[in-house]
Amino acid sequence: MRYLLKLAARNLWRQKRRTFLTFLAIAVGLAALIEVDCIMRGVDRDAIDNLINLETGDLRVHAQGYFAQRESLPIDLVVEPSAVLAALGSVPGVKTATPRLVFGARLNTGWEEIPVVGVGIDPELDPQVFTLAEYVEGKWLSRGAAEALVGYNLAQVLELEPGDIFTLVTRTRGEAFQAVDLTVTGLIRSPHPQVNSGQVYLPLDVADQALAVGGGATEVVLRIERRANIDEVSGLVRASLQGAGIPAEVLTWRETARDFLAISQSKQGFTGLLIFMILIIAVVGMVNTILLGAMERVREIGMMKAMGMSPREIVLLFMFEATGIGVLGSITGCLVGIAGNAYLVNHGIDVLRAYQGLDIGYPIAGVLRGAWNWPMIVETFFLGVVVSWVASYVPARRVAAQDPLVSLRHG
Amino acid sequence: MMSVWGNMVKVRPRIRLLIPAVALVLLTAAMSGLSEAGDLTAKEIVSRMDANAYMASAHLVAKLVIRAGNREITKEMEGWVVGNEKAAVTFLNPGDRGTKYLKLGDELWMFFPDAEDLVKISGHMLRQGMMGSDFSYQDALESEKMGELYDFKVAGVEDYGGARCYVLEATALPGKQVSYPRRKIWVDSEKFVAVKEELYAASGRLLKVSRVEELRQKGGRTYASRVVMEDKLKRGSSTTFIIEKIEFDVDIPDDVFSLRSLMR
Secondary structure, eight states, X not given: OHHHHHHHHHHHHXXXXXXXXXXXXXXXXXXXXXXXXXXXXXXXXXXHHHHIIIIIOSEEEEETTTGGGGGGOOSSSOBOHHHHHHHHTTOTTEEEEEEEEEEEEEEEOSSOEEEEEEEEEOTTTHHHHOOGGGGEEXXXXXXXXXXXXXXXXXXXXHTOOTTOEEEEEEEOTTSOEEEEEEEEEEEEOOSOHHHHHHEEEEEHHHHHHHHTOOSOBSEEEEEXXXXXXHHHHHHHHHHHHHHTTOOEEEEEHHHHTHHHHHHXXXXXXXXXXXXXXXXXXXXXXXXXXXXXXXXXXXXXXXHHHHTTOOHHHHHHHHHHHHHXXXXXXXXXXXXXHHXXXXXXXXXXXXXXXXXXXXXXXXXXXXXXXXXXXXHHHHHHHHHHHHHHHHHHHHHHHHHHHSOHHHHHHHO | OGGGGGOOEEOOOOOOOSHHHHHHHHHOOEETTOOOOOSOOHHHHHHHHHHHHOOSEEEXXXXXXXXETTEEEEEEEEEEEETTTEEEEEEOSGGGTXXXXXXXXXXEEEEETTTTEEEEOOGGGGGSBGGGSSSBHHHHHHGGGHHHHEEEEEEEEEEETTEEEEEEEEEEOTTOOOSOSEEEEEEETTTOOEEEEEEXXXXXXXXXXXXXXXXXXXXXXXXXXXXXXXXXXXXXXXXXXXXXXXXXXXXXXXXXXXXXXXXX
């Protein structure tokens, strides 16, 4: 056995070009596999973070029936924030909560008018639930002030800058036209494209007065202590609201982000297909290289058999050689993959910069960052070794079974 | 004399119809012979305006000139109106040929010939300008109930466009859903035609102004044949509605106002 191992190592060294080609096929295939998984995982993680931190929160409380009509942004289905916040005060697992008033509007600059989503926020409570404040270039909102934060891309289209005044045209709860003059205090350049391109934030009390909602909020958004306990906490919140006699619907971020998750799921299917294709290419490359190597060595094999080597020993020799290349290729592929991952995780790639204004229905903008997936890297390593080993078996058996005379003549 | 002008009164619905009828509505058609302008209450003024505005039916050919900054687009149309419940419009200009609107009571339907698609205008769409004009869909739909939605009072008398006008202020009745919580209307004191109207937002901000630029006579009626609607929130944005040809009290088959005819 030791003799076979030595011979296999010597063969690998002797046939440098063949070894290198097989090794390259494995290394490149596995590195690509690791990179694709890294970026896909990172995109999903960031999209979910953006969604929760800038759009849905962990849990949301709506008036009964609001969610079914959410597309039309109704402002007649509201909850009373003070009552909801009071009922949530004693629920274990709830960290903090903030009310929001979301409504349809048109941003009018005097020469252009664009449909937007207006969001009334509590300037003091909102940053405890959402991370919006981290992305504001300019001044944050103040309660009672006729001020607004405008998405960066929207502001660019309308040539709005901090200090400019625009008119928000909307409807009151009673369906009357409303026009409110607001001063831009800051622009939002967030990693969520919909926030950047279609939203205007204003103080909740100003929105409430303009829309004549009477102190209501279309949603009360909750931040919970541990996201892993979200189902348990949502049950407690539901019970608490019921106990307080507040008719409301409680939705987890997974339920509110159903559309996104559907896209994400189809994307996962695509990712799986992509990984499978890369795997097939890598395996075919490896099998092909090993097979060609075996065919190239028919004469050599005939000679080895003529000198008394058994078919089993020849199969083992081939498999040792393939496994050796597999180990080298897997190590290299994983190292390259890890290096690439390190870059993707720490720096990312700014492929979306040119498309910042484009809403692809996926809550991610700017730099695409990767995410570590160590189990995947370990699995990839073993995959490389096992595939090389298995791939070499069939051609090895085929050449080992040939008559030495035929092999010698054929070679 | 002025004391009666301050009275808050409810008035019966004023007739306001779909786009071809908007001019008739915004401004009202006036019948001659009701020109003795004495000291009238707001109720009396609005009643006379309503009486003048009423028509059993009409068929008209009209133009819509939409201006936005330096751009100008002209749309041509043919319309049929019956009472205040039914109206149908077909666009004739090459760019919009075959686009049709149908108003049946409180419902508004639109047909796009290219997509062969029938759409009911509702929700957010009602806030948008019809065919890119400064008339919103809501402008065309809501106004027939105006008398039930507003209280009117006479705010004064002013000269406007060479005519003596009553200035009426309309304020939405409490609890009523209206597009414009406040309106100010200038009514010709001889012809009882609204020659100017200002439409205000809940905040008191002036949103739109409509002005009559031309009055014509036909069959004993005076009607506004040229009306300009200005969006006061958009610089240089206005829409002129011009009635080129109109016939009153014509027979219109019921079929004209069916969804099936909209798709034909």
